[in-house]
Amino acid sequence: MTETREKTPLESVSATTSATEVEEAVKRPIWIDTDLAVGMKRYSRPGFSDVDDGYAVLQLMKSDKVEIVGISAVFGNTRIDDAYRISNYMNEEFASSKIPVYKGAGEAINLSKIETNEAVEALAVALRKQKMRIMAVGPATNVGLLLLLYPELSSQIEEVVLVAGRRKHTDYFSIGNQGNQAKDLNFDLDNDAFRIMFENKVPVTLCPFEISNLVWVKEQDLNALAKADKGSQWLAENSRPWLAQWISQGADGFNPFDVLASHYMISPEDIISEPLNARLEIHIDDTIKGNEKDTFKQYLICDKGEGYPIKYCYQVVPEFHQKLIASFVE
Incomplete structure (x- = not known):
């Protein structure tokens, strides 16, 4: 009796199919690590939390080019319990509960006391089965913990795509025209996680403020989303307070950082x-107004100098905005 086995995705494609068609037919496996905070009010100060993670996650849920193997929540834009709850909500409402969701780190890596979590263990299991790319759009804590506990899995990570970095420490993350400068939050909240990725020689791609600052979501875009499906409607509704917050700072839209x-x-x-090459440097904290060299912080600097080789994203194609909005409304 001849044993039969299930065909792999590549084997299921016709032998006459071109290489380009094969690539398009096979969904690439990815893992999402996110600090979702859509609709959340801030805990430490007045106002609302970022909504851009929601755009990033929903765009991937809508895409026919990727297979989301899992979603792991991490602290960052809000507390871990909130990020985990919203991750589950998006999975249930917009992905028919088909994606496993795991609770990850609630604070930065403590090098003197390394503790795992269910997200790290789930990611380890997934990587043992297949190579994957990881989109880590919150602090990279879960990825850093994975590499500390299971360094042998570094070769299974095809690429980690993150939102962080700048060319010079004087490249300010300016929000509006009121003199406010934002943190490089994902990096600032866990410097060690980035250092660990570099030391483990994981392929890293950075989508920094430099590129996200070129892309704007405005009132007319939210109006278009509000006429689309329920996922886009949910984003539009929860983005309006965030848009108003940016307008109050002198902008006429907001940058959807993580969607890059x-x-x-x-x-x-x-x-x-x-x-480019990436390295950690210490300079005066640029987010504190009137800082007279009382407070310093780490910066993730990317240039042609010494450091770990990374891919640095800095520009979008001319028709990018149309493509971006189309990915949510078509």
Whole structure:
């Protein structure tokens, strides 16, 4: 009796299919690591939390080019319990509960006391089965913990795509025209996680403020989303307070930071990048007004100097905005 086995996705494609068609037919496996905070009010100060993670996750859920193997929540834009709850909500409401969701780190890596969590263990299991790319759009804590506990799995990570970095420490993350400068939050909340990725020689792609600052979501875009499906409607509704917050700072829209990472995962041809080297440097904290060298912080600097080789995304194609909105409304 001849034993039969299930065909792999590649074997299921016709032998007459072209290489390009094969690539398009096979969904690339990815893992999402996110600090979702859509609709959340801030805990530490007045106002609302970022909504851009929601755009990144929903765009990937809508794409027919990727297979989301799992979603892991991490602290960052909000507390871990909130990020985990919203991750489950998006999976249930917009992905028919088909994606496993795991609770990850609630604080930065403590090098003197390394503790795992269910997200790290689930990611380890998934990587043992297959190579994957990871979109980590919150602090990279879960990825860092994985590499500390299971360094042998570093070769299974094809690429980690993150939202962080700048060319010079004087490249400010300016929000509006009121003199407010934002943190490089994902990096600032866990410097060690980035250092660990570099030391384990994981392929890293950065989508920094430099590129996200070129892309704007405005009132007319939210109006278009509000006429689409329920996922886009949910984003539009929860984005209006966030948009109002940016307008109060002198902007006429907001930068959807994390969606540059998700768009890169789906259509890298729409993102222009260059090879640079990344390293950690200490400089005066640029987010504190009137800082007289009382407070310093780490910066993730990317240039042609010494450091770990990374891919640095810095520009989008001319038709990017149309493509971005179309990915949510068509």
